[in-house]
Amino acid sequence: MSEQPSLDKPSDAPEPTPSAAPAGDRKPLLEVDNVTLRFGGVVALNQVNFTLYEGEILGLIGPNGAGKTTCFNAMTGVYTPTEGAIRFQGGKISGQQRFKITKMGIARTFQNIRLFPEMTALENIQVGADAHHRTSVPGALLRLPRHRREEKDGLKLAHDLLELVGIGGTEHEAARNLPYGSQRRLEIARALATRPKLLCLDEPAAGFNPAEKQDLMQLIKKIRDTGVTVLLIEHDMRLVMGVTDRIVVLEFGRKIAEGSPAEVAADPKVHAAYLGVPADAA
Numbered sequence: 001m002s003e004q005p006s007l008d009k010p011s012d013a014p015e016p017t018p019s020a021a022p023a024g025d026r027k028p029l030l031e032v033d034n035v036t037l038r039f040g041g042v043v044a045l046n047q048v049n050f051t052l053y054e055g056e057i058l059g060l061i062g063p064n065g066a067g068k069t070t071c072f073n074a075m076t077g078v079y080t081p082t083e084g085a086i087r088f089q090g091g092k093i094s095g096q097q098r099f100k101i102t103k104m105g106i107a108r109t110f111q112n113i114r115l116f117p118e119m120t121a122l123e124n125i126q127v128g129a130d131a132h133h134r135t136s137v138p139g140a141l142l143r144l145p146r147h148r149r150e151e152k153d154g155l156k157l158a159h160d161l162l163e164l165v166g167i168g169g170t171e172h173e174a175a176r177n178l179p180y181g182s183q184r185r186l187e188i189a190r191a192l193a194t195r196p197k198l199l200c201l202d203e204p205a206a207g208f209n210p211a212e213k214q215d216l217m218q219l220i221k222k223i224r225d226t227g228v229t230v231l232l233i234e235h236d237m238r239l240v241m242g243v244t245d246r247i248v249v250l251e252f253g254r255k256i257a258e259g260s261p262a263e264v265a266a267d268p269k270v271h272a273a274y275l276g277v278p279a280d281a282a
């Protein structure tokens with residue numbers, strides 16, 4: 001079990017960026033509707049409800065084993081909920097195949113880096129961009145105009161994304177030769193290459209030093225400012241409190257709190273979940 005973080009907002013943490021849309025006219029992007037997910041006798045998610053609104057950065061937090069990754073997996077088609085439904089832009093996506101969910105506009109990164117180590121940074125991103133290509137196999141073999149156009153657009157997008165995530169110039173480096181932090185950034189670029197509306201980041205700061213975490217916060221805000229909604233699983237409270245607009249807290253598969261970073265940090269149920277005691281008794 002990993003060390004549980006303090007919930008106190010650090011005094012030097014940046015104030016959270018306000019949501020892009022004012023509270024009144026927020027549009028739901030993804031709705032987790034009463035989702036239960038069981039693995040045999042283990043109830044990994046228990047009647048979980050929350051909504052992710054367009055343009056926000058939502059944090060999904062909770063102690064180890066709370067159900068955060070299972071929730072991501074249910075959203076991205078790895079698992080089908082035992083009960084309940086997940087809707088994206090109003091349409092049900094739970095139970096859909098993974099590639100269809102990617103095409104609809106949900107991308108993710110993983111807790112453990114999953115790049116193609118022998119491929120270059122550019123090639124890793126192009127794999128992501130292929131999710132939207134419409135060329136048939138014969139079209140690609142014959143190098144028909146649409147295929148050439150898609151290839152050219154994919155290349156431009158890959159260069160732009162490497163710049164965006166801060167590792168421009170690494171195009172022709174094999175992924176395995178990149179420093180750890182650059183590999184994590186490359187994973188984000190590859191996810192963005194699918195042109196998602198929603199980007200799900202699973203512990204993107206794992207293994208980062210404080211300076212790298214600061215840079216990552218800026219990158220997450222920059223990504224949101226390009227119009228991508230972000231869902232973030234992260235154990236580092238300084239990062240979560242500094243970058244998110246709202247936070248959902250899970251414990252033993254149940255949602256125990258939801259609100260602004262300040263509301264969540266002051267919630268006795270959250271303190272009890274992390275520290276085993278209510279805030280005022282801690």
Ligand SMILES: Nc1ncnc2c1ncn2[C@@H]1O[C@H](COP(=O)(O)OP(=O)(O)OP(=O)(O)O)[C@@H](O)[C@H]1O
Nearest residue numbers: 039042043044062063064065066067068069070071
């Ligand atoms: N494939 C699986 N088969 C059986 N049990 C599973 C499976 N995946 C997750 N679980 C169980 O579901 C519960 C929630 O796990 P999950 O990985 O979603 O938690 P988490 O909040 O992401 O934890 P962490 O912060 O440690 O990554 C745990 O009890 C876990 O052991």
